Amino acid sequence: MANDWNDRIHEAVDHMEAELRKAVDYVNDEVVPEARMQGAEALRKAAEKLRQMAQKLDERTPRR
Template identity: 45%
Template sequence: MPSTPFEDFGRKVDEHINNAAPRIEEEVRRVITYLNDEVVPKVRQNSSEALRIAADQLRKLADHLERK
């Protein structure tokens, strides 16, 4: 039984996806590495900095309340 144009199209799409899959997987690995190495440390640093600022403000508030 001969294949239909739709079946031929499906085979071509499958072939393209199979060829692209290793590149996609590699790009996903690169994104994960970038997030882990660059983004996460900066988020942690900014979070700890924000906590220090908040702690300082709370200390000032406590000092102010004690003076009243």
Template identity: 45%
Template sequence: MATEEPKRPWEQQLRDAATHLEADLKNVVKYINDEVVPDVRRNGSDALRTAAAELHKLATRMDDHARRSSGAPPPQPKDAPKP
């Protein structure tokens, strides 16, 4: 069964757009695989350490604020390091 030529110009435009979209998507995937993933693998642990330090600072500020507001210290989580 042979494919028919589109009867409406918008159908051809839609097919052309889909073709371009597929090519662009392939380029995006290639870029992510070639550029982003290797960089994340090289620097991922540093980023996690930085994020952990910032989260620790935020938790400390929240604890300080809670102490000032209620007067009682918040409970320490079970896995928190001992001061």
């Protein structure tokens, strides 16, 4: 009986480890690349806005 119980626990742990590996693979293959692309795009947009703000400051600053 104890041996059967140990076998069931080991099977459950093996199953959980396999599912966890699938989840990690999914995050690495699907979520991370998408987050990087969206992060890069957000930085590009922020850089453009900062460039526009700098241009407006330059236009409003009197020349010496």
